[in-house]
Amino acid sequence: MTPVWRRSADPALTPAARRIIRLNNGFQLLFNLLWWMPVFYAYQRAAGLSDGQIFGIQSIYYVAFCLFEIPTGVVADRVGARTCLRAGAVVMTVANMMPVLAPSYAGFLAHFLAIAAGRSLTSGAASACLYDGLRAEGADAHYLRAEGTARALGLAAKVVCWPLVGPLMSLAHPAPYVLSAVSAAGSLGCALALPRIATGDPDAKAGTGGRRGTLLRDTGAALRTLRSSPWLALLMVQGVAVFTLSRICQVNLFQPVLLEHGIAESGHGSVLAAMTVAEAVASARPQWLSRRLSPAAWVSVLSVALAAALAGTTVGGPWAVVGLLCAFAAITGFGYPVQRRLINDAIPKGAPRATLLSVESIVDRGVCAAAAVAAGAYLAAGRLDALLWQSAAVTCVLMPVLHIALRRAGPASAARTTRGAHGVEAASAPAGAQPVEEPVALPVDEGAAPHP
16 A cells, blocks of 8 residues: 555546535635634633533533434435535524624523534535545545645634634624634535536445435444454544543633633634644644554553643643643644544444444543533632643543553554554554555544634
């Protein structure tokens, strides 16, 4: 297998394929451009919400995302990916205006529930629409590069826009939410302009129709796969630490940590932009990691490093905290591609890959829901430092235990694979595993940049 970061000779793009890629770039950029991300905690505090209410809403959001994930996939199969993109953009536009129209607990709760619905409508539909569109034009070899370009443009937009949030709020307090709604409306324009995908390919028709009505069957097959593959199940559990620590820090604890160290709200956008740059660079360069450790070992080491960086923010001054948060983001960037490659390589050939990845996402977000409730309770009690140190301690105890269990559950050769983390063919994969080419530059689970 050729290293996936090396360019290969791809067929030329047709004008229609170029248009699909441009519209996908615009949709991904505008749909995910949440101007309010750096300030939503302080915004809700200013609206009178307590820490318990703020983190309670976040917990409900994660649970709602889990519940919406599977049924929206069924909807996409029945009404088409393009229709789902349009519906998701409409929902996201309305969702971003809710805090402006109703700046209360009920308004923010409705806002995040609608965000969960909008994101779940588009989570798989966007990639499916891009892939099917390029395949219809005979340009499916450009799919991975197109996904990477869309991600890079989205990150660049956040880096440029987030530092402007503080000054804009000083001019008009609801500006971050209004601009987010305008961006979502722009993504609707891109979705409306997407061409109808020709499905004259018999294989495409069979594939589309074959997926209908198979939800229970695929779910059952996924559960049987997990039961028969302790290695895969443990890899999913191992990845929970990376996902939960990164999500809870970058979304839920990011602003409280900065405020605790006297960093004003006007500077939060700049800090988050710096973190986004650090994570994007690291996520594109997992080959910088030493090959002396296996990918599974790297996930364990990086998880402990994340916990240590988070605990380190309790000491030192504001600049040290900013530096540690950027280091935290970079470690997250390294960890996501390695973990995703591990999971993909461990899924046996013929198993329902998408369903298994949805199961992983549901597990991750379920743990985040519980963690958000705990974080709110600690903040309400004024015990932020205790939360960070205890999270680090729990991670440092559990990760070695999980790693030992992984070495015992999986084939020794798979546990010692040292090349999978770098986008190269794994030397030895678990029995029945299917190597999957995945560009190491692509961040995992809705991007290198943090999102709700």
